[in-house]
Amino acid sequence: MRQVSSGVDPGRLVGYQLKRVQAALRSAMDAALRRHDLTTPQYACLELLDQRPGLSNAELARGAFVTRQSMNVLLRNLEDAGLVERPASAPQGRALPTTLTAEGRARLAAARGDVLTIEQRMTAHLDAEQADLLLGHLERMTDALEDRPSPVRRQR
Amino acid sequence: MRQVSSGVDPGRLVGYQLKRVQAALRSAMDAALRRHDLTTPQYACLELLDQRPGLSNAELARGAFVTRQSMNVLLRNLEDAGLVERPASAPQGRALPTTLTAEGRARLAAARGDVLTIEQRMTAHLDAEQADLLLGHLERMTDALEDRPSPVRRQR
DNA sequence: TGCCTCATGTCAACATCCTGACATATGGTC
DNA sequence: GACCATATGTCAGGATGTTGACATGAGGCA
Numbered sequence: 001m002r003q004v005s006s007g008v009d010p011g012r013l014v015g016y017q018l019k020r021v022q023a024a025l026r027s028a029m030d031a032a033l034r035r036h037d038l039t040t041p042q043y044a045c046l047e048l049l050d051q052r053p054g055l056s057n058a059e060l061a062r063g064a065f066v067t068r069q070s071m072n073v074l075l076r077n078l079e080d081a082g083l084v085e086r087p088a089s090a091p092q093g094r095a096l097p098t099t100l101t102a103e104g105r106a107r108l109a110a111a112r113g114d115v116l117t118i119e120q121r122m123t124a125h126l127d128a129e130q131a132d133l134l135l136g137h138l139e140r141m142t143d144a145l146e147d148r149p150s151p152v153r154r155q156r
Numbered sequence: 157m158r159q160v161s162s163g164v165d166p167g168r169l170v171g172y173q174l175k176r177v178q179a180a181l182r183s184a185m186d187a188a189l190r191r192h193d194l195t196t197p198q199y200a201c202l203e204l205l206d207q208r209p210g211l212s213n214a215e216l217a218r219g220a221f222v223t224r225q226s227m228n229v230l231l232r233n234l235e236d237a238g239l240v241e242r243p244a245s246a247p248q249g250r251a252l253p254t255t256l257t258a259e260g261r262a263r264l265a266a267a268r269g270d271v272l273t274i275e276q277r278m279t280a281h282l283d284a285e286q287a288d289l290l291l292g293h294l295e296r297m298t299d300a301l302e303d304r305p306s307p308v309r310r311q312r
Numbered sequence: 313t314g315c316c317t318c319a320t321g322t323c324a325a326c327a328t329c330c331t332g333a334c335a336t337a338t339g340g341t342c
Numbered sequence: 343g344a345c346c347a348t349a350t351g352t353c354a355g356g357a358t359g360t361t362g363a364c365a366t367g368a369g370g371c372a
Contacts, residue, residue: 144278197328
């Protein structure tokens, strides 16, 4: 009988299984998107821009869970590849609204099928009701984590 | 009525919500572990070593979902901090079995409480049965993703 | 108007992680 | 014993991401 010191089996922690699925998903998406000359963050950015054209760099960064700086170089690469375009100067404020080019839309359409196939393979064992429940649980888990108790801001 | 081109709401994709929870969880853990002078990957490594003492660098890397190289520098840092120790030479083969020091165990015990608090906050809205179902779903999702169709290995 | 706060874009320095490569040790097969 | 496949630890290079900092523009308020 092997005993553990904490009395908690890490494999039964939601946090661990969450990390495990996410690693597997990221790996599968990287492999699939490589055929379309895209990385997973780049695909996420294109998907965001397709849903809500004109998003700024900072808004895209928040939507893709990266920093503004990371999204900035990512956008520069997509711009060099001709998949997105930004105006040279800001129409108002400092935000530069980004939009997909025709080629960007085409590349996204080609990649989306492969990504959706992975999503379906991942959730194949769930029926519609179970999938809805799972989505609801995941959303509530995020909400529970995001109302921070004390963000440790500066208190001068 | 705003319409989307793909007909798929990204917010209702399990993959997106998965990424969202994981980002929030990672952020919460980083903030909590900073008080113990630990990073999230470092904590994962200590937890693995507590459960299964004597794990090698490569085994730890697989368990923490990083590469051997990353785990190597991570272990070096933990070694410099006096939390783990490795023999100078391999007792057999090339694998260097890593073990926790007394200070490593103490640091882990101190940090574990905070991490478990986050886990409980995240899953507070789930009863035991729902948590079991969720864990089962996550495990099956990982399994579904890991039987790769064609890893695109070299075929000379 | 002036001042303050906030958000944005961008630069530099640093840390982290990965890909590719190599030498070494083990186990299996002939 | 000789050979080969596999696994491990390690090194070098580069790509990617982050923290910290700064200047600019918008909006609120006295």
